[in-house]
Each structure stands twice: as C-alpha cells, then as structure tokens.
Amino acid sequence: MIENTPAPVIKIRDLTKVFHLGGSNDVHALRGVSLDIYPGEMVAIMGPSGSGKSTLMNMIGCLDSPTSGDYYLDGLLVSNLDDDELAVVRNRKIGFIFQKYNLLARATAVENVELPLRYSDDPTNITERAIEMLQLVGLGDRLKHQPNELSGGQQQRVAIARALVNHPAIILADEPTGNLDSVSGQEVMDLLLKLNREKSTTIVLVTHDKDVAKQAQRTIRLFDGKIMEGEQR
Amino acid sequence: MYIRVLKEALTSILSNKMRSFLTVLGIVIGVGAVIGMLSIGAGASDSILGQIESIGTNSIYVMPGGDDEITNPKPLTLTDANALSNRIRAPHILRVTPVMMGQSSFSLGDSRIQTQVFGSYPEYTEITGLEIAEGEFITASDVDTRSSVVVIGPDLAEGLFGRTSGVVGSTVRINNFPYRVVGVAKAQGGNQFNNPDLQAYMPITTMQLRVTRQTIPDQVQYIIIQAQDSQSIDLAISEAQQVLRETHRLTPRQGNDFTLTNQEDILDIANQITNILTIFLAGIAGISLLVGGIGIMNIMLVTVTERTNEIGLRKALGARKGDIMLQFLTESALLSLIGGIFGVILGWGLAQIVGTIARNSGTPLIPVVQIEVVLLATVFSTLVGVFFGWYPARQAASLQPVDALRYE
Ligand SMILES: Nc1ncnc2c1ncn2[C@@H]1O[C@H](COP(=O)(O)OP(=O)(O)OP(=O)(O)O)[C@@H](O)[C@H]1O
Ligand SMILES: [Mg+2]
Numbered sequence: 001m002i003e004n005t006p007a008p009v010i011k012i013r014d015l016t017k018v019f020h021l022g023g024s025n026d027v028h029a030l031r032g033v034s035l036d037i038y039p040g041e042m043v044a045i046m047g048p049s050g051s052g053k054s055t056l057m058n059m060i061g062c063l064d065s066p067t068s069g070d071y072y073l074d075g076l077l078v079s080n081l082d083d084d085e086l087a088v089v090r091n092r093k094i095g096f097i098f099q100k101y102n103l104l105a106r107a108t109a110v111e112n113v114e115l116p117l118r119y120s121d122d123p124t125n126i127t128e129r130a131i132e133m134l135q136l137v138g139l140g141d142r143l144k145h146q147p148n149e150l151s152g153g154q155q156q157r158v159a160i161a162r163a164l165v166n167h168p169a170i171i172l173a174d175e176p177t178g179n180l181d182s183v184s185g186q187e188v189m190d191l192l193l194k195l196n197r198e199k200s201t202t203i204v205l206v207t208h209d210k211d212v213a214k215q216a217q218r219t220i221r222l223f224d225g226k227i228m229e230g231e232q233r
Numbered sequence: 234m235y236i237r238v239l240k241e242a243l244t245s246i247l248s249n250k251m252r253s254f255l256t257v258l259g260i261v262i263g264v265g266a267v268i269g270m271l272s273i274g275a276g277a278s279d280s281i282l283g284q285i286e287s288i289g290t291n292s293i294y295v296m297p298g299g300d301d302e303i304t305n306p307k308p309l310t311l312t313d314a315n316a317l318s319n320r321i322r323a324p325h326i327l328r329v330t331p332v333m334m335g336q337s338s339f340s341l342g343d344s345r346i347q348t349q350v351f352g353s354y355p356e357y358t359e360i361t362g363l364e365i366a367e368g369e370f371i372t373a374s375d376v377d378t379r380s381s382v383v384v385i386g387p388d389l390a391e392g393l394f395g396r397t398s399g400v401v402g403s404t405v406r407i408n409n410f411p412y413r414v415v416g417v418a419k420a421q422g423g424n425q426f427n428n429p430d431l432q433a434y435m436p437i438t439t440m441q442l443r444v445t446r447q448t449i450p451d452q453v454q455y456i457i458i459q460a461q462d463s464q465s466i467d468l469a470i471s472e473a474q475q476v477l478r479e480t481h482r483l484t485p486r487q488g489n490d491f492t493l494t495n496q497e498d499i500l501d502i503a504n505q506i507t508n509i510l511t512i513f514l515a516g517i518a519g520i521s522l523l524v525g526g527i528g529i530m531n532i533m534l535v536t537v538t539e540r541t542n543e544i545g546l547r548k549a550l551g552a553r554k555g556d557i558m559l560q561f562l563t564e565s566a567l568l569s570l571i572g573g574i575f576g577v578i579l580g581w582g583l584a585q586i587v588g589t590i591a592r593n594s595g596t597p598l599i600p601v602v603q604i605e606v607v608l609l610a611t612v613f614s615t616l617v618g619v620f621f622g623w624y625p626a627r628q629a630a631s632l633q634p635v636d637a638l639r640y641e
Contacts (some may be wrong), residue, residue, distance in 0.1 A: 058635050061549070063548075063638065083553075084553045084554060087548060087551050087553040088551065088553070090548075090551050090634075092551070096549050096550070098638075102542070106244050107241075107244075114237075115547070115550050116550045119550060119551035119556055120551065123234050
C-alpha cells in the first residue's frame, strides 16, 4: 500500500443483496454499497425502517453472504471462506450486540459471557476471563444471575461483556439501545464510548436515535439500500 | 471443556422434565423389559441347570429308538440292563438301573392320590443322587423277591399320612394292593407341572408283576448308566453302544435302535434353548429401542426448531458446525442414557418381583442381573441416542446463522 493512512478494517465495494421471495417478488435490500471503516473509528448507521441497515450489518458480521460485491475484513476477502472459517472469523474478529440482547435464558451471566471463549482456540481460564469482563461492564455483583433476574440495561451490559471477551477487532451493535429507556441506553452508550476511546475498539452501531448517533465520530445514512450522496467514501 | 457441554445438555433435559420423561419412556420400558426378562431367563436357566445337574453326575440315559431309518426298534429290556452291568463287557460302566414308569393310585383310609411310580434297581439312588430322609431305599433282595415295598416322596407322605416322618413301616395300598413303606425321600422342591416330591419308587420286578401290564416281557422305559468317572463318559458310551448292538443283534449296516444321551448333551440342549431365548429377547429389545429411538429423534427435531434462535446466536459467537452437532448429539445421547439407566432399575425391580412371586408359589427362581447385560444396555441405549440424534443434530448444525437469528 502506498497510502499513508492505515488500511481500513472494513472495506466494502459495490455490495448488493437481493432476497428472492419466489416469483418476481425480489427484494433489493442493498443496491451497491461501498464503504471503508478504519481501525478505532466509531460509526453510526441511520436510515428509515427497511432501508437495509440490518442487512448491511449481517454482511459486515459475516452472518450472511452478499449477492454480489466484495467485502474485505482486516484485509481478508470474506466471500472466499467456508462456513467453519466464517465461524472462526466471527469468533476472533467480531463482537455482536443485539437489540434483544440474545442471552441464553437458562445460563448465568458468567456462563453467557464464557460462550465465545468456549468456541475460541484458547479455552483456558474462561471463567476468570468472563468474570473480568463482567466487572469491566460493572456487573461484578451479578455474576450468578440469570437473564430473567436482570434489568434490560444489565442484560445488555452482559451482552457487551460477551461481545468484548474475545477482544475482537470490531464491535457490531444493531440498535443496542432500542429496547432500553434513555438512562440505561446512555449507560450502554457510555460503555461503548469508553471502549472506543480507551481500547480503540472499532464500533459500528445502527440506531434510530439522533442523540445516540451524534456521539459517534461519523454517521452513514442508508436509504432504500444505498448510502446517501455525500456520505459515501 | 466437554464437561460444560454435558452440563448444558443436562440443564436442557431437566428444564422440561415432563417432556424428557415422556420422551425416554420408550427406552425405559424397552431396556426394562429386556433386563427383566434376561435376568429371569438367567435365573430360570440356572435353576434348570441345577436340576439337570441333580440328575446325577456322569450319568448316561439310554432311550429306545434311534436313527430314523430303523423301522422296528427293539424295546429296551431287563436283559439289556443286565448285559450293560457286565464288568467284563463294559469295564467303564460303574452302575446300571433300568427304569419303568407308571401312574398308580395310592390310598390310605379315605385319602387317595394318583401319582407316578418308578420301578428301578437299588442303584437308582447312587446314579440319580436321590436322597432318603427316613428309612432306606429298596434293596437287591427286594428286587430278587419282588417284595411289596415302596419308597415315597415327602409330598406324597404328607398327602397320605398328613406328615412326612414316622411313616416307615406303615402300609399303603397301591392299586388296591398293600405295600409296606420302607423309606421317605428327601424333599427336592418342584412345581405343579413336575413335582419329584410326589413320586414313589419300588423294585422294578414288583412293578412288572403288579403295576404295569406288559405286552413285551421285561420291557423297560429307559436305562440309566453311571460311568466310572467324568473322564470315562465317552468310553462308557461306546461300550454301552457295543453291548446294546450285540444284544439287539444289529448287523454292521444297521444303525442304532437306541439313543445314548449324557448329561452334557442335555446341558447342550438347555444352553441352546437359552440361546434361542436370548436371540428372541434381543429382537424385542431391538424393536423397543427402535421405537424409543424414534421418539427421541422426534423430540430432538422439536427441540432444534424451538432453539433455532439459540443456534443462530451460538453460530454468531463462533460455534462451528461440529460444535452444534456435538451439543445436540450430547443431549440426545444423555437423554437416552438416562432412559437406559431408569430402564435397568425398572428391569431389576421387575425381576425381583417375578422372582418373589415364583418363590412364593414354590418354584425356586433367583433372578440373576448380569453386570455385562446392564453395561450393554446402557452403552446400547446411548448409541441409540447418538444414532437417532444424528439427523436432528445435522439439521441444527446446517442452519444458516442469519436465518436462525431472525427466526421467530
Ligand atoms: N431474510 C429476508 N428475506 C426477505 N426479505 C428480507 C430479509 N431480510 C430483510 N429483508 C428485506 O430487506 C429489506 C431491508 O431489511 P433490513 O432488515 O435490513 O431493514 P432495516 O433497515 O434494518 O430496518 P429496521 O430499521 O426496521 O430494522 C426490507 O425490505 C426487508 O423486508
Ligand atoms: Mg434492522
């Protein structure tokens, strides 16, 4: 590379996604998206419902494959990978935070946070490492609680601990504050901001909330499967 | 690491106890039935083998009739028995007794009992191991003089006299002819189909004279031979064969018109029956485990559907196909192993109950729960879980992460 800026951690070129619903009912969820996100950035994605935000996040998170276009994660062309290699990429490089927390209902906070470690290549001391993460998100006194014994904000913080425990390169958060009131929503945001600032973790988050988006360094607006003019790069 | 997978599987099974219970019921009943039946079968064959062994050691039975092509087999007679007793012709034969059997009516006062009488030589006790509780068995002079004496079983004594001791010297009537009781046999135990304790014994000569009407002079039902020792059984058999061929005047081209069976042959037959029983039980086991396995497969498919979201989440967090497979296979294997363990307990209980009922009704039966069978049943039921869990686990493993996460 001849550029003096660092290489983007996420590099997307002309990405499209078409859902075939049978017959001529094709849904064009993404219509040619190109996007670079650099290490240590915190980027917000906004846009009306159905504009393709979640679809884009799924592509970035290697949960789904595009209809066409290229996606490089940390310089790696993702479309060349098979299912198990994708699983490894998700485990090592990506931390997910979902709107609905998605915790295992019958497992304690610690067991939930242990989960990514169990699928990693270093399954040692996993309980200690999980506890450390829970302490980091301020839940050191809720280790043995099950999700139904925790508030929404606390559950989302468990999810954040789970996303962080493998020290991924990027954190993907699809409406992380969507189910929370403004106070606990802000607690979650503060946590993400702190991570971004202190550990320079790359964070991509989808939100409908302007106040949330404002706290990111950059906002990308999606409209009908495309990034709006002036935002593209 | 695997301990966590096991713990998760157990948590999942226990989180829906009723459903898990109903799911493994097929396995429980299948394994229970097999363990129960095998234990009873083993107990029964032990008691059969015990009875066969009590026939007496080193004994050989001679029955009339032999190879199929013999059209007119000669009956066995006292002459045959006496020829077999000849030490010079058959040096490895220790003792011989001919046996006649017949139904007779015993009476004493008002009591009247129809039962089986055996006519034999005094050697009968040594050869068959029959023990005398009181008095003595028939003697050689009883045989020579055709004395009207009888040895009765303890149940027969009880039926006639109302007691089993102090009856020696009394007189009973057999087919309305008076006999003196000279001995009472020791109790051997039996069942309603075959009760040796109800039988009676008298000199074979007396039996010929008074009990059995004979068309062929000196005919006997069978002859029992005792070999010198267990090593000389085969020699005794070939000597007996030689002697009987001579007394029956068989030409070298004719086959035997009698059959020699030793205790080992009878044991072989008993073992063969036991083996057939075992194969039959294995068949039942197979079918019930198949049905149980299908039940497990069914519920595992439901579980996979219910937990689609969880599978999506695990995949998002980095679970590979193999991890998901392992998780669901562990769950189905554990489910079916638990079923197997409960089945073993159920089977053990059933065997004990049947054994108790059998003993209370007079059949000696101690169920034998074999450790190999228990191990086999648990291993096998685990394998059933793995086999029938395979398809659901594959379904789970091949789910696409987005689809699984989006699934409502
Ligand atoms: N699996 C799918 N099958 C069919 N259509 C789909 C699928 N996933 C998404 N879509 C369609 O693609 C379009 C974009 O959906 P997407 O979920 O990305 O929207 P979004 O921007 O996240 O909306 P929201 O803000 O409501 O979450 C929608 O029209 C949606 O119906
Ligand atoms: Mg969405």
